[in-house]
Amino acid sequence: MKYLSEQEIIKINRYVIHKYSPSEPVGVIHSTALNMIVETPKQNVFGKELYPGVIEKSAFIFKSIIQKHVFINGNKRTAFLALNMFLNMNGYKLNVDKVEAVSFTVKVATESLTDKEINTWIGTHTEKMI
Template sequence: MGEVSQGLNFPSQENIIKLNQEHIRRTGGNLDGAGKFHNEGSLNWVLEAIQYPIFGQDLYPTISEKAAILAWTIINGHVFLDGNKRTGISAMEIFLRLNGFFLSARDSEFIEVAILAANAHENEYTNKDFHQWVRNHLRLLF
């Protein structure tokens, strides 16, 4: 692997697993599936893709692109057995807050965009659409 994207903080795989477990415990779902993978490879891939440049080039160079692909991959890639929409949105928000940003949106907007991402195969919603939504709602924390 190469150098980590300069000056950014990233959630770890362990952080995201714990986040999934906490969501399942607090808001319901398949308790047997809490923190268990449906597609672990997707989570490993996205965490590497947002952190490590390839041949000196970031695949996702902006904070909004990194945040969007992190959430999109968890939600649309069905990383966990349950709770992917909640976990994807929360992981994105944590990543942004760790780096001095937040998303200015109502809960209903987060729910709507997460459902669109989860059902993208049925509705022609793309990761580019999702990124545009993130970019439009991105604000500095300070």
């Protein structure tokens, strides 16, 4: 399993800010939360992975970046690109149109979706790359 580093997620955030809203400030607000987001998917509890599969790990990263509000700006955009990048790094691709991607990302930010609901949405829109 390949994992995103803190630096890679920070680079994603810088990219989305510079590309889509260059007048917004760039930076990390909660470095400890960012560290937790990077390290938690790797954890084992009593010999079992806390997040056992690619979908579960990617969902945790996606949801956490959005809900922990790690960055000054661009958290939802960063979360979506981090989700996509994590899946790609591990041999999967997200298959969703822009409208649905934006809608679901906003839903994660504004509603109390369960981990299962987020996992299901990501799993439904993900396919193994050949």
